[in-house]
Amino acid sequence: MRDRDDGDWLEFTAELLREPLTELPLDRVTVMLRETFGAAAVAAAELGRDGSSDGEIYPLDAALEGYREDMKDWGRLHGGDNPIARYFRATADVRPIQIADIPARFADGHVYGEGAALSKACGVPEQLCIPAGTQGARMLVVGRPEVFSADDLRLADRVWCVLSGLDRQARAYAAALRNASPSGRDVARSIRLTPRERAVLGLLAEGLTAGAIARRLDIAERTVHKHLERCYSKLGVADRLTAVLAAQRLGLVAA
Numbered sequence: 001m002r003d004r005d006d007g008d009w010l011e012f013t014a015e016l017l018r019e020p021l022t023e024l025p026l027d028r029v030t031v032m033l034r035e036t037f038g039a040a041a042v043a044a045a046e047l048g049r050d051g052s053s054d055g056e057i058y059p060l061d062a063a064l065e066g067y068r069e070d071m072k073d074w075g076r077l078h079g080g081d082n083p084i085a086r087y088f089r090a091t092a093d094v095r096p097i098q099i100a101d102i103p104a105r106f107a108d109g110h111v112y113g114e115g116a117a118l119s120k121a122c123g124v125p126e127q128l129c130i131p132a133g134t135q136g137a138r139m140l141v142v143g144r145p146e147v148f149s150a151d152d153l154r155l156a157d158r159v160w161c162v163l164s165g166l167d168r169q170a171r172a173y174a175a176a177l178r179n180a181s182p183s184g185r186d187v188a189r190s191i192r193l194t195p196r197e198r199a200v201l202g203l204l205a206e207g208l209t210a211g212a213i214a215r216r217l218d219i220a221e222r223t224v225h226k227h228l229e230r231c232y233s234k235l236g237v238a239d240r241l242t243a244v245l246a247a248q249r250l251g252l253v254a255a
Helices: 006-017 026-037 070-081 083-091 109-122 148-177 184-188 195-205 208-215 222-234 242-252
Strands: 041-047 053-058 126-132 138-144
Touching: 006 026, 006 148, 006 184, 026 041, 026 053, 026 138, 026 148, 041 083, 041 184, 053 070, 070 083, 070 109, 083 126, 083 138, 126 148, 148 195, 148 208, 184 242, 195 208, 195 222, 195 242, 208 222, 222 242
Parallel strands: none
Antiparallel strands: 041 053, 041 138, 126 138
């Protein structure tokens, strides 16, 4: 039973874009995922190149029928053997997929049998993975008793696009902050540069074109131009060269 839909996610995204996020707020994102898909819990796992896995299960007080710590221990030791993780490593596919749709060749019954039994004991035998992060290394795994429907999967695709955009925005804003001086942060507040505008300005200073910035942030090029127009207005300039020079002089970006 869904409690959230596309409209809720649009409102949620708009709220987050107004905040100075430097990383995805997993506590809030996982609440939305649980409410959207009627899930008992969501695991946020980081996959290492060596097949290792590290992460957390949300909510932090989810008992999972008393098997929470067992599930976390299994994930640390064998998370890379989950069929979803093996599928992503082998195919480089970064779109949402549920475990029920993973081809059999990616499920090692001997290795994953214990994990499947544990998931069932936790009450989350069905799992939907939504990759989050530009490199596909972070997986948000939504767990519940029922198989996910075709409508669920279509919604998951849309949610995945939203989360990918938020992750790119957070990374770009974090980079902009790293390259700004302490005085530049005060200037940004005084002229009311938004996190998205600072991210765009930082990428502009790196020499990226509007098209390249759009691809980096996963937004439309016309949206980039609108952000740039607002940056020019707030900086009192008329073009990208003087915008970059002004931003460097004010300490908003590295010189």
